[in-house]
Amino acid sequence: MGLLWLIVAIPLSSAIMLAVLGSRFSRSVVTAWGVGSIGSSAVITMLVAADFVSAPPADNAYTEVLWTWIHIAGFQPHIGFYLDALSLVMILVVTFVGFWIHLYSAEFMRHDDGYSRFFAYMNLFVASMLTLVLADNLLLLYLGWEGVGLCSYLLIGFWYRDAANGLAARKAFIVTRVGDTAMLLGLFLLFTSLGTVQIQELMHRASERWAVGSTLAVTAALLLLGGAVGKSAQLPLQVWLPDAMAGPTPTSALIHAATMVTAGVYLVARTHGLFALAPTAQFVVAVTGAATLIVAGCSALTQYDIKRVLAYSTVSQIGYMFLALGVGAWSAAIFHFVTHAFFKALLFLGAGVIIEALHEEHSIFRMGGLRKELPVAFWTFLIAGCSLAGLPFITAGFYSKDLIIWGAWSAAQGHPGFWVVGIVGALLTALYTFRLIFRVFFGPIQTPVSKRPGYAITVPLVILAFFVIVGGYVKEPLLAFVQSTLPTMLEEGAAGMTETLSGGIAALAFLSGLYFAYLFHLQKRSLAEAAVANPAGRVLHAWWCADWGFDWLYDRLFVQPFLWVAQINKNDFIDAFYTGIARLTEALYRALQLAQTGLVRWYAAGIAVGSVLFLAIVVFS
Amino acid sequence: MFSLGLIGLLVRRDLIFVLMSLEVMLNAAGLAFVVAGSRWQQADGQIVFLFILAMAAAEVSVGLALVLQVYHRFKTLDADALSEMKG
């Protein structure tokens, strides 16, 4: 258990070393360090997990304090790690999935010039994410939060020579910054009213001092939710994630599918005590999740870039997690996070293989018939897609999604409306997933395959696919484990619905989605074209494709006014003050210059005047 | 005498006159010293006058050499023409 700090330290030191010396190392050394650091971190995590499970520490939580960070009277946060079931699950997922993604990127990025830079950033990201998850106080969590934000920015704009990538990276950073500010305000509020940043202590004091539904609790919870919404790309801050697909595919897989975007989910789960005190805020969480999953699902249906479909799918699935958190199904949300991490990473990695094989082709309407050409990619993608859509019984995604949908109905804070939303979402998910699969892998070949993947790519795909299938069977033990720290869902009277019935209806949704996707995108593709050509269909298509107009709205609301103000202030009135000083000096100089005539007599006169004045002072005072 | 020398220095433009006015001023200062020495019945005033004399001699020699140089360069002895250090 004392090895806990190594889990963070190894990737961090590797990142620093690669950043400083990476360009001098050979490819194989960089690979060994970059991939090996995460690998050893994963191994240590598993050891720690084994230790934790076999001999759980007191209170089901283990705290390790490394040193005191700041030392001011009344405020002494330290660098400390808090290991309980929740954080253990998260670090297991992060390091394990992270390791396979790093292995994949060793081959994927092998031709890139910035190879060492890439691994430095990725390692730094993993270190920051681990810090975030293991942090025992909100300040350290915020440090990790900012770290992942930074790495996200660096990695989205990795191919910096293309200006569009830089713009996408900036957009991501700025939008998440809005969320970060809200979170920081929440942090300030919590500290000033409760006097500590230690998370567990915070929950304890909050439950003592604040009544359920008090304004302070609701405000703090909503502010923290703001941060979570920003980082996890939920409504209304979801605009950055689709554009973030400008980064390399392993980045999208690691950061924007499996780990960073779930930081928001983690934050809400971690501060569940606070949310329990603010039912309004929790309701807002559920509403946000529900709205997001519909909006993103619709948008995913109309996208033609394979990565953007997956991006919107991520937004939608995290909406499910938020929905689960909002209705009080905490462990369900975590379970869905685990399964989502695996299948979404797998989907992205598969997409990377396809894109590279078709020589940088991103549009699904120019792909087809890859079933025979890239068999490994096809089968793993299929398995992951089925898990995403929720193929009954054999995929992990089915179990986790069903749990959430059931919770939406049956939880004390649940509502039938949420259940309906969940079912519709499942339908949409199946629809867009199979649209993607049918378009890419079935049908005639439109773009020939130019490159086939090697072992470093196919092995991670297969391993992840294996876990996607097997994951469903660990549902019970996992839930039981996580419930040692997170409260169980309060079940209300199920009023006419049982879990099996709910599951049955969800499966029905899945099948209908599958059927319609088959119909529109494989059997009779003309139907899809007709749907788009139809005037109503065209409007809907355009609207959903443009992310329900959020980009347009933000542009009108924020970007244009800002640019207008900047344009007005082009002759910087603050700067004018400084140039004014310079000009004043220059004017004085010119005035004084008049005294420098260069004439001897003038200077002699100056001396005379001076001596007269001086004598006058001496004599008459 | 000193004031008169000062006036001469400020008014005249010809370098020779400037130097002559300078001599007048030096002489006046020396006179003052000697008178003071005589007033207090000490030899120091005269000593200082001696030094002033020596200094004036040195200064005149160098000054006149410079005047010669100026004349050869600028072909004029106008002090106002020597304003290259303007601005």
Place this chain on the structure above:
Amino acid sequence: MEVAFYIAAAIAIIATVLMLRGLNVVHALLYLIVSLLAVAVVFYVIGAPFMAALEVIIYAGAIMVLFVFVIMMLNLGAQAVSLEKSWLTPGIWIGPTVLAGLLLCEVAYVVVRGGDAHMGARMVEPKQVGIVLFGPYVIGVELASMLLLAGLVGAYHIGCRTTHRAESGNARDTHQRWAAPRRDLVLPGTDRPARTP
């Protein structure tokens, strides 16, 4: 004795004024010498005969003679006089007069305030001067000698350069003019010959 003092003083001042207003350099120089001689008389009256002698020998004798040499070397001529005349406008006297007048007033004030002094009591012996000179003031003597040496070397160096440069410049010029003909004077297409240097 007092009368002699006042007369000599008056002569000194008048001579100086005349010198200031003089147009001809040599005339001004002569006025200056008169002024210096008058000051020498003053010295004698107040009991510093050694200084009076020195004043005549060194100041009026050596320094003024140096002036005369230089003026003669410069060879200014008649246009210098007219130039001086043009420079000495009446208006030009006002400023410096005011300035010097103020200075004079201040000094007079200081002197008058310091209590009255009586004139030329006893003489200060040259012997006494000599003893003090080689006693406490011997360093000053050494320094003065070094100053004189510096002045000598400086004057020689500055004065000497002129001739060298003038000579070398002249030589170069003549050589050039003699060696290569001036091409810019050949006009193409005309039968005017190039001007021979």
